[in-house]
Amino acid sequence: MLRRVPTEARAALLAGLAACVVFTAGAWWLRGHVHDETLEQTARLAAVQARTTAATEATTDRSHVFEQGFWPKVEIDDSGRIHPALGIAVALDGLDELLPPAPPDAGPNWTRTVAISAERTRGLAQRWRAQLEPALPQGDDPADATVRAQARQRVERLLHRDLTAVAARYTLPDQRCTDPADAPGRCRRTVYHLVPPDDADAAVATLDAPLKAGVPAAALIVAATAWITTRRSLKPVEAVRAQVADITDTTDLHRRVPVPVARDRIRALAETTNTTLNHLEEASERQRRFVADASHELRSPLTALHTQLEVALAHPEHLTDAVHDALKATDRLRRITDDLLYLARPDSTEPRDVVDLAEIAHELAHEYGHHGRPVVLGPFPEEAPARGDALQLHRLLRNLLDNAHRHATDRVTLTVSPYEHGWDISVHNDGAPLAPQDLERVFERFTRLDEARARDTSGIDGSGDADSASDARGSGGSGLGLAIARDIAHRHHGTLTAHTHHPRPGTTFTLHLPATKASP
Known part of the structure; x- marks a missing residue:
């Protein structure tokens, strides 16, 4: 569900939720910190008050809890007994354990802090209130009434609360020491x-x-900051999208998307998009050239066919010759069409069969010899196993031999030899060598060198059709044979190159294919 929300809203929502969690946790920590610090400060003030109370009690002859200080007090003797006459003497269960007397060696500045949880005071409210009243002054004096009101209010504040008890120690004057168990001068109390x-x-x-x-x-x-930041960060992406959409609408592949200055993923996206547009432009240009070249190549045999049909209609006595010429024109049309279909057909199938390259070379040499175009065989192994498609490799070698015969002066040489991890198949013709600038250009589709055009051979390479082998020299090629041969080589993870050996005449086309072990 969240994936359907726009990126800006999703980023703002997540950032807002995260901030809410973090800030809430921070607020709770701040409250706790302020509470603890204030409580510690209050405890320090209570310690000062306890020492003040202790000093006062040690020097006066009268005591009352509400005459001194801000907080109620409890006084305990050395035996742990609470003295009702000295203040709020509430007999809480376990109070003697929670509020122990000061140790015997406690000095005059001794203090102690004891925490009393709310659980200790919960349920004791009635007992506390009942024992509070006898300890309060009962007179009608307004001052006594004020003391009673303050006492009740302060005691109510102590109920059901977490309390902090802060203690100090003092020694009562002898005249106030009424407990027979206390020796004179030894009447110590803890307040x-x-x-x-x-x-x-x-x-x-x-x-x-x-x-x-x-x-x-x-x-x-x-959340708002995340929204704005994300929106601004996505502006380059929107610019890329808008530019690509505009390019798509106008089909203008020369344009490119803007590349941000920052070296981040958006820049990488823009660069990748521009690279894709470069490939699309190159593919479109290749397609345009291919269509133009195909139209040009098809126009010549179509024109010839049209002319032959007109001649047949105008001169019925030459009908046989006209039909023969028309058949040649249609045969060339068929070969060009077959080559175009092959180049247009996607083929990503991995070659799986093991074929013998030496056997294919022997078969083709024997076939060309029967058609009056002998092939001289160079060094040959007994077998040359490779993984591939036998029909495609057969077509590859046929195209190379057709091309060699078209340009050879006297002889065509075919050799198969091993090389590291593979096989070399070389086809050499002893005709005029290719110019250095043409060694790669001949593998482009519809490449026709000037010399070939002058001889009306329609290109340096052949079509690779079996039943046109006998008249390939006269009819010329489709301009696609070497392009098809290299395409087949690449599909078999091999290479096909052309090179010359000066001063040796002619051109050699070498096919490199990876080898494989023959199946037993």
């Missing part, structure tokens, strides 16, 4: 201030509103 996380909660509360608005806004900004 705990119970600190709720109100300040930390308030600090976090100030962040909640900005964070609730800021996280979505930041995620939206990231």
Whole structure:
């Protein structure tokens, strides 16, 4: 489903979701960090307050929890007992374990911080409230009423909360030491201030509103930035698409798409597109030349055929000669058509059969000898196995021999010899050698050298048709024989080249084919 969404929207959506997750996690971390820092700061203030309370209690003869400081306090003697007369003496279960007295060797600046979880105070609210009232002043004095209101409010703040208890130690004056178990001067107490996380909660509360608005806004900004950035990044791609579409509509293959300056994948895409357009332009140009050359080659035999038919109609007494000439013209048309069909036929089939190149060469030499065009055989192995299509290789060698006979002065030589990992098949004619600039040009389709045109042979190469072998010298070639021969060589993973050996006369065409082991 997401694949159907435009790239810009998909990038913006994913970036926005990722930003929302990251910013939410960051907001939670910030809240926790601020909460912990504020709680630690409050605990430090409570420690100062605890030491202040301890100093006050050690020097005064009266005590009340709500006369000093901001937080309720609990006072414990060295035996762990809570002293109700000294403050909020709530007998919480396990309170003596949670709030132990100071160690005997504690110094005057000793402090301790104890965490009390909400689970410890949950369910004890009624007991706490019941034991709070007797500890409060009961007079009608407005000051006492204020103390009672503050006490109840502060105690309610302690219920169902995670508390921090901060302790300090002091020694009571002898006149206030009423416990018989305490020796004079040894009436030590530990005072705990119970600190709720109100300040930390308030600090976090100030962040909640900005964070609730800021996280979505930041995620939206990231999504918008991703949308704009992706859209701008895809502009070169859109330019490439628009240019290709325009080229397609106008069929103007000379144009190219713009290449961005940045060396990135879009630049690679543009360069690849231009390379493809280059290949298309070259293919279109080859096709245009091919059609033009084919039209030119077909026009000559068609014109000759038309002329012969006109002669037959005008001179019935020459009908036999006219029909004979017309047959030659139609035969050439057939050969040209066959060659064009072969070159136009896609053939990606991998040759699988094992054929004997020496046997094919012997057969063709024997056949040409019967038609009065002898072929001199050079060095020959007993067998030359190669993997390929026997009919195509037969056609390849026939085209080479037809071409050689067309240009030979006295003799054509055919040799088969081994070379590293393959076979060399050479066809040499002793006629006029090719010019250096023509050694590659002769393999192009419809290539006809000036000398061949002057002799009206229609090209340097033959058509490769079996029943035209006897009159190939007179009729000329289709201009496709060597092109077909090289195409067959390439399909068999081989090469076909032409070269001369000065001062030796003539031209040699050499076929290189990879060898294979013959089947047993």
